[in-house]
Every structure is written in structure tokens, then in C-alpha cells.
Amino acid sequence: MFHFFAYISRLHLIKRWGLMRNTYEENTQEHSWQVAVVAHALAVIKNRLFGGNLDEGRVAVLALYHDVSETVTGDLPTPVKYANGDIERVFHALEAAAVDELAHKLPLELQADFQAVLQPEPSEEEELVHIADKLCAYLKCAEELNCGNQEFGVAYKASAEKMQKYAARPEVAYFMEHFVPSFSLTLDELKK
Secondary structure (H helix, E strand, O other), rough: OEEEEEHHHHHHHHHHOOOOOOOOOOOOHHHHHHHHHHHHHHHHHHHHHHHOOOOOOHHHHHHHOOOOOHHHHOOOOHHOOOOHHHHHHHHHHHHHHHHHHHHOOOHHHHHHHHHHHHHHHHOOOHHHOOOOOOHHHHHHHHHHOOOOHHHHHHHHHHHHHHHHHHOOOHHHHHHHHHHHHHOOOOHHHOOO
């Protein structure tokens, strides 16, 4: 019996933004889905509009698994995770150990295939997942502010600054211009 999929199915139990008051609690499973959707969109935009040659399916799969270590570690809040270099190094080592532990919950003949997704080599696809992850954090902060939750004001500012940096990439600029404004609309406004 192998426990990998049962283990990662618990991602819905991991709450994100743990140190902040949320109008809507987000869990790691739904966050991973949103990152996969956004990362896939970024890859499609890059390929179709800006001459890219990314594996769109791989981008989506990498995004689905990008926070899988949290089934072991939980979600450590960003201000804690990046408080100093020592904590950041230890936490990255802890994440790597968690991924190894999870990979060993698969049959031996499948471990290499999943290891390539759980701990991918640096690539443009992996970088796009990282950007999509930051973009989804930006969207969460904007959503909270739109609901009047000022708790996310500083996080929104920091996220917006990161997105300015990533907007130098044409696929990100395109997504920011053509899709992000809709996220602040009401359901009735979206129907128009």
C-alpha cells in the first residue's frame, strides 16, 4: 500500500496566510489549482503571442505540485520564512526533505517520474510557476483589500512591487493588462 496520493489529498487542510485575518480562508489545494490555471495561461500566452516554446502541460503539472511539501511542513507564513537567511536556508532544506519523504510514499518504479515534478530542475517552465505563484498572492491580497480587509495592505504593496518586476515579461504584462482587472469586478459586472 502506498500513501502518496492520500497524503497530498490533505492539502485542503493546510490553511494559507495563517498570521493574517482573512475574509475568505484559502487552503493550499485551492491555491495550487489557481496557480496551475494562471501558470498554464501564462505559458499559452507566451507560446501563442510572444514566440515561446514552453511545455504548457508541464507548466500546469509543476504548478499543481509546487506546494506539495506543505502536507508535511504546513504553510509557514512569508514573514517568518524569510525573516533571515538562516531560517530561509533551514526551511528550504526542510521542504526538500518533505518532498523526499513524499516521493518515498510512491512505488519505486514511479518515484523518478514524480521526483522530476516534485523537485524540478531550474527551467523556464519552473520559473513561470514561480511567477504565477506570486501573481496569485497578489490577487489574494487585492481580493482582501477589495473586501475592506486592511490587514493585507502591506502584503498587497509588496506583491504589487514584485509584479512590477515580473511585468517586464510580455506574457505577465499581457495577463496583468487583459485579465487582472476583472478580478476586482462583482459577479453582476462579470456577466456584462
